[in-house]
């Protein structure tokens with residue numbers, strides 16, 4: 001449980017301009033929580049519904065002016081998308097490292113699995129896709145830091161690429177571990193489950209494509 005909840009709430013019918021940002025403190029009457037959700041992964045981070053029932057919040061708890069909430073939320077999302085993309089890069093790098101180590105150790109047909117050309121081609125594609133995603137994420141981070149006009153498009157592109165590539169790399173690492181990849185005794189399956197949600201969180205990857213497509217057509 002957190003001490004404060006920063007919430008975007010509807011305060012008028014005026015579309016995106018009718019959303020305001022309120023800080024709700026944890027002891028506010030009417031604030032409660034659903035049961036912890038049972039999830040495929042992300043088990044180190046508890047997830048539960050936050051329920052507001054007739055919560056009364058003083059005007060002093062409003063952040064900024066009335067109607068500014070949507071703008072604040074959008075500004076925060078660029079950074080959030082970079083964070084989620086970076087989590088995928090980290091998970092994918094770990095699984096690539098594990099796959100290199102494992103295929104050098106594991107012997108099949110009288111030789112290390114790493115000696116098969118198929119394995120080397122898979123590892124090469126995994127490393128290439130990872131570096132491409134990392135380079136775009138760093139570029140997007142520079143644009144957010146510089147408040148560039150195209151920072152939201154680049155954040156959406158970087159999040160989409162890093163999370164899709166990340167999940168594919170982890171999936172390929174699991175494949176290279178063979179049957180052991182599917183077992184909880186080995187590290188890969190947890191990353192496979194944990195990275196899956198990154199294509200959904202902070203806006204789904206379909207929504208990322210929508211943001212990029214719309215921005216390209218606006219130019």
Ligand SMILES: Cc1cc2nc3c(=O)[nH]c(=O)nc-3n(C[C@H](O)[C@H](O)[C@H](O)COP(=O)(O)OP(=O)(O)OC[C@H]3O[C@@H](n4cnc5c(N)ncnc54)[C@H](O)[C@@H]3O)c2cc1C
Pocket residue numbers: 039042047197200201202203204205206207210
């Ligand atoms: C583990 C976990 C933790 C979370 N933590 C938080 C949190 O801390 N704070 C928070 O606010 N939320 C949180 N969420 C919610 C998360 O942000 C949403 O699940 C996510 O943004 C997708 O929204 P949705 O589930 O309503 O999907 P929906 O919007 O119902 O989407 C369903 C499908 O329709 C597609 N779709 C929807 N709209 C369009 C469109 N316009 N064009 C094309 N396709 C579309 C989606 O891409 C998706 O495939 C969490 C979710 C999970 C699983």
